[in-house]
Amino acid sequence: MTESPDHILIVDDDREIRSLLSDYLERQGLRCTAVADGRQMQAALDKHRFDLIVLDVMLPGEDGLSLCRKLRVDSQVPILMLTARGDDMDRILGLEMGADDYLAKPFVPRELLARISAVLRRTRALPPNLAAQASAHTRYLDFAQWRLDTAERHLIAPDGVTVPLTGGEYRLLQVFLSHPQRVLNRDQLLELTQGREADAFDRSIDLLVSRLRARLRDDAREPAVLKTVRGEGYVLAATVAGAAE
Amino acid sequence: MSGPKHRRGHSLFRRLMLIWLLGLAVVIAVSLGLSLGASGRALRDQLYTQMAHDIASAARLMDYLPPAERADWLTSLDRPYYRFALAPPPERGYSGEHLEDEAALDLLRDALGDRPFTIRGEWKSPAGRPALYLGLTLTDGTPFSVTLTSPAGFMPRGRLFAAGALLVLGVMALTWLAVRLATRPISRLADAARALGDNPERDPLPEDTGPREVRDAARAFNQMQTRIRSHMAERTQILAAISHDLQTPITRLRLRSELLDDAATQTRFNADLDAMQALVREGLDYARSLDSNEASRSIDLNALLDTLRLEADEMAMPVTLDGRASQPYTGRLQGLRRALWNLIDNGVKYGERVDITVTETDTGWQIDIRDHGPGLPESERESVFEPFYRREASRNRDTGGTGLGLAITRNLLRAQGGEVVLENADGGGLRARVTLTRAG
Numbered sequence: 072m073t074e075s076p077d078h079i080l081i082v083d084d085d086r087e088i089r090s091l092l093s094d095y096l097e098r099q100g101l102r103c104t105a106v107a108d109g110r111q112m113q114a115a116l117d118k119h120r121f122d123l124i125v126l127d128v129m130l131p132g133e134d135g136l137s138l139c140r141k142l143r144v145d146s147q148v149p150i151l152m153l154t155a156r157g158d159d160m161d162r163i164l165g166l167e168m169g170a171d172d173y174l175a176k177p178f179v180p181r182e183l184l185a186r187i188s189a190v191l192r193r194t195r196a197l198p199p200n201l202a203a204q205a206s207a208h209t210r211y212l213d214f215a216q217w218r219l220d221t222a223e224r225h226l227i228a229p230d231g232v233t234v235p236l237t238g239g240e241y242r243l244l245q246v247f248l249s250h251p252q253r254v255l256n257r258d259q260l261l262e263l264t265q266g267r268e269a270d271a272f273d274r275s276i277d278l279l280v281s282r283l284r285a286r287l288r289d290d291a292r293e294p295a296v297l298k299t300v301r302g303e304g305y306v307l308a309a310t311v312a313g314a315a316e
Numbered sequence: 317m318s319g320p321k322h323r324r325g326h327s328l329f330r331r332l333m334l335i336w337l338l339g340l341a342v343v344i345a346v347s348l349g350l351s352l353g354a355s356g357r358a359l360r361d362q363l364y365t366q367m368a369h370d371i372a373s374a375a376r377l378m379d380y381l382p383p384a385e386r387a388d389w390l391t392s393l394d395r396p397y398y399r400f401a402l403a404p405p406p407e408r409g410y411s412g413e414h415l416e417d418e419a420a421l422d423l424l425r426d427a428l429g430d431r432p433f434t435i436r437g438e439w440k441s442p443a444g445r446p447a448l449y450l451g452l453t454l455t456d457g458t459p460f461s462v463t464l465t466s467p468a469g470f471m472p473r474g475r476l477f478a479a480g481a482l483l484v485l486g487v488m489a490l491t492w493l494a495v496r497l498a499t500r501p502i503s504r505l506a507d508a509a510r511a512l513g514d515n516p517e518r519d520p521l522p523e524d525t526g527p528r529e530v531r532d533a534a535r536a537f538n539q540m541q542t543r544i545r546s547h548m549a550e551r552t553q554i555l556a557a558i559s560h561d562l563q564t565p566i567t568r569l570r571l572r573s574e575l576l577d578d579a580a581t582q583t584r585f586n587a588d589l590d591a592m593q594a595l596v597r598e599g600l601d602y603a604r605s606l607d608s609n610e611a612s613r614s615i616d617l618n619a620l621l622d623t624l625r626l627e628a629d630e631m632a633m634p635v636t637l638d639g640r641a642s643q644p645y646t647g648r649l650q651g652l653r654r655a656l657w658n659l660i661d662n663g664v665k666y667g668e669r670v671d672i673t674v675t676e677t678d679t680g681w682q683i684d685i686r687d688h689g690p691g692l693p694e695s696e697r698e699s700v701f702e703p704f705y706r707r708e709a710s711r712n713r714d715t716g717g718t719g720l721g722l723a724i725t726r727n728l729l730r731a732q733g734g735e736v737v738l739e740n741a742d743g744g745g746l747r748a749r750v751t752l753t754r755a756g
Contacts, residue, residue: 088567092571177564223596286619
């Protein structure tokens with residue numbers, strides 16, 4: 072447990088946004104360094120160790136997407152991308168390039184703060200051996216003849232039909248796919264999907280699991296993909312392979 | 317594609333057909349008139365007169381010759397179309413009283429004077445052609461007969477008319493073909509223009525087939541399509557540029573508002589920013605809805621509707637879902653999702669709660685999104701789809717709408733061959749009826 076505040080690197084070409092954002096985040100108890108472009112970002116990375124980078128996509132010179140891809144070659148530092156509103160391409164590419172989350176501009180500052188906290192918590196919650204698996208950045212995850220599109224956040228069935236998912240279903244499936252063939256109990260699932268502690272009567276995970284089974288056309292009585300381990304939790308009974316195409 | 321092919325007024329096809337056929341009818345009538353009329357008759361009368369006199373003189377010659385020499389002379393009297401015999405005529409065929417050409421009979425009577433004669437006719441003589449048999453008696457009582465055979469290719473009047481009718485039919489068929497050939501490119505152009513309204517990204521018309529005029533028209537049409545597309549792209553770019561450039565100042569204002577000490581001011585400040593941001597976002601979405609390049613895919617409609625219901629549920633919006641689709645729909649997922657969400661969101665906003673019903677139809681699916689609000693007067697059910705349409709009672713502003721939601725919805729649906737209309741539901745409330753078409 073570190074007592075010193077998390078150190079955030081802000082990369083944005085707008086001077087005012089840089090200073091306003093730094094001020095805001097520092098008032099919320101974070102430590103900030105703000106730079107204007109990729110070159111300065113590299114210089115800052117050489118000098119300090121950062122807990123998270125807030126990276127704007129639209130940058131002069133080398134853009135945010137390309138910086139993100141280069142960073143991912145030798146670094147696992149969490150990245151939160153700021154994209155242009157509604158530009159799905161930016162969002163999809165950002166996630167493919169290895170960003171941990173994205174937020175569309177103009178954002179509400181509190182939303183940004185919440186996302187930063189969520190990403191920091193998520194990366195810390197994972198034991199080191201799991202973290203390595205979770206950060207395998209491929210767009211598609213293949214399992215049991217199904218495919219999850221992590222950029223557009225839907226399932227593709229064995230027969231090629233696209234099956235949309237709710238945010239909750241997607242996050243839960245993501246968690247299972249990041250921990251294949253590993254029994255996860257309700258507490259872990261709640262923590263990993265929603266970042267909160269389960270109370271004894273919380274059945275929301277069970278509800279989500281049964282909905283996911285329906286989406287996966289998995290037999291509720293004798294599920295083949297998402298199995299129940301009595302008294303322990305649930306397990307994804309399939310191997311997972313990443314695919315870029 | 318759509319719409320009735322035949323509207324009020326005559327089609328070009330019918331007009332051209334009429335002109336052609338009238339012209340042909342006149343030509344045929346004139347030529348028939350000439351051949352059956354005065355000059356034709358004079359020619360024929362001359363022929364009959366000559367023939368009648370020929371027959372009369374042959375009979376007189378036979379009268380004059382001694383019976384022993386008659387046979388020798390007979391052969392030299394034969395003509396290509398009639399021959400003589402010293403025998404009674406055959407008793408076949410029909411009686412000559414019904415002979416069509418009364419004038420020819422008169423000529424014959426004139427030429428033969430007081431010599432009596434009988435006449436019989438036959439449609440198909442042993443030679444295979446129509447023939448007339450003339451029976452005479454020489455002064456010494458010897459029977460004398462003449463066999464007149466029609467020249468090969470002779471045609472009785474009835475058959476002549478049949479042939480004429482056949483000719484007219486043939487010409488009509490050819491006319492139909494020619495007129496169709498001439499008008500088809502116009503119909504194709506009309507279809508293309510109609511399709512252009514639905515989808516400006518449609519494939520251009522082929523420019524390398526058909527006659528020169530058709531190619532020219534196709535080329536001009538394609539140029540127009542390109543220009544329309546570039547205008548639309550320009551509009552999209554302007555909207556996108558404006559809203560993109562507004563993002564930085566809005567982001568700054570958002571951060572600055574956090575510096576405000578007065579909580580009440582901050583709340584109002586943020587509400588204004590929300591409105592601004594919504595307008596920027598919807599403006600961009602509207603531009604994109606006209607110019608989407610999302611790929612088509614096979615979509616599980618049940619999962620999509622269920623997802624929307626659950627997401628509404630999470631936001632405490634009361635939504636029910638009824639009915640099932642038995643097969644996947646092929647279309648644009650993001651566009652469809654956004655369109656349906658807009659309708660659900662609207663329904664909850666104005667009509668408290670929403671019931672979604674999906675039914676299968678012959679051509680695809682029908683998704684009804686029905687609310688339980690006051691509904692809409694008939695006069696407004698179409699105009700609410702216009703961009704920035706404001707109701708007189710301006711409900712939109714109260715609920716933070718921008719006036720673009722329904723326009724975006726309709727654009728997104730039409731871009732994938734769907735449609736949405738509003739109707740007042742039985743028992744109150746407004747029903748948005750979305751129709752989606754099955755591929756193929």
